[in-house]
Amino acid sequence: MSAHDNTSAHNAPDRSANSALGRSRNPRVFLDLVGPAVRGLVLNRGRHSGSTKIPTHNDAQFVWDYERNRTDLAKLYEAAKRSQWNATTDLDWSIEVDPHRPDRELVPETWLPLCDIPQFRALPRHEQENHRLALVSWILSQFLHGEQGALYAACQVTEAVSWIDGKLYGSTQVVDEGRHIEVFHRYLDEKLGKIYRIDDNLYTVLDALMTDGRWDLKFLGMQIMVEGLALGAFGTLRQVTREPLLRELLKYVITDEARHVTFGVVALRDYYSGLPEHERREREDWAYEMTVLMRNRFLAHEFYDEYYGHVMSKRRWDQIVLNSAFMRRFRHTMFRRLIPNLRRISLLSDRVRRHYDRLGLLVYENGQAAPDMTTTQVLEEGDLPA
């Protein structure tokens, strides 16, 4: 458990089970998000088998002068070219993953919410390990689906930005995200043997940023929020796992993700500080609504249906997960990256700080937003974020 576990964010009352859209009281933001919420949470579009079509509305911007005037993005592009890796040859796929080997534990039992469930504790050891494997598969499956969203969002921002340096850098992110899909899918398919469908809440978040026509909201939703969260989640998982292939795989992915978060901050920093106040305020409220949507929503209901649906109600399951140490760590991981980044892109004004303060989240505001990725090829052990 991290040193921050006693922060007020962890002790804040859990209001997530009843949280809904409209917390920011901004009707325009509510209208932006109600469509994705209906499609994701009511119509359950993410549960379609095979594939789902999400309509898009952004413009592709051609730049004919090819003027290279964004040195910060040019540096990031050079770093990305130096840091490319090949998932087929740079990872040792011959490593056998065995969830029953104690010296190569996928995750410690105490890291998951399962140890809070009496029915889990009553199971034989071997069966407990199978449950842990399935829950880790659920978590990694959400990473996989998030990577697919990141691939398409990267394509969208690459065509939508108006600086050629941003487009060149974006092209490297597209390759990175394709590789992330490759590694998470291969790991789930070959090593864990189990893949879960996308969580409805994650689907809602992806739908919201894919369908919005404004290029900056795609950066805000994907690079700042989803990838900021992923950067933290990958880091904590890497810290606790003793499975060597997963550790190595995450190290490479984390290095790429740190660049992507930096891309979002660099892209939005100047743009948001120059926006008219009413437009900046709308972005601020949008980010706050998304934060509340994402806050505790990863409740592993597909795992629950399979393993615990016959022994307890969903309400009871949600209570256990929401109040578990696992979920407290999840929130901590999410906000310690997100809040400093919101501050850096001018979306943490005094007006909205009060809302975050009520959720106990301002404790993170002066934290480190992301490692500097303009000089590093692969993050060293001490630099890997948690």
Ligand SMILES: [Fe+2]
């Ligand atoms: Fe990724």
Ligand SMILES: [Fe+2]
């Ligand atoms: Fe990414």
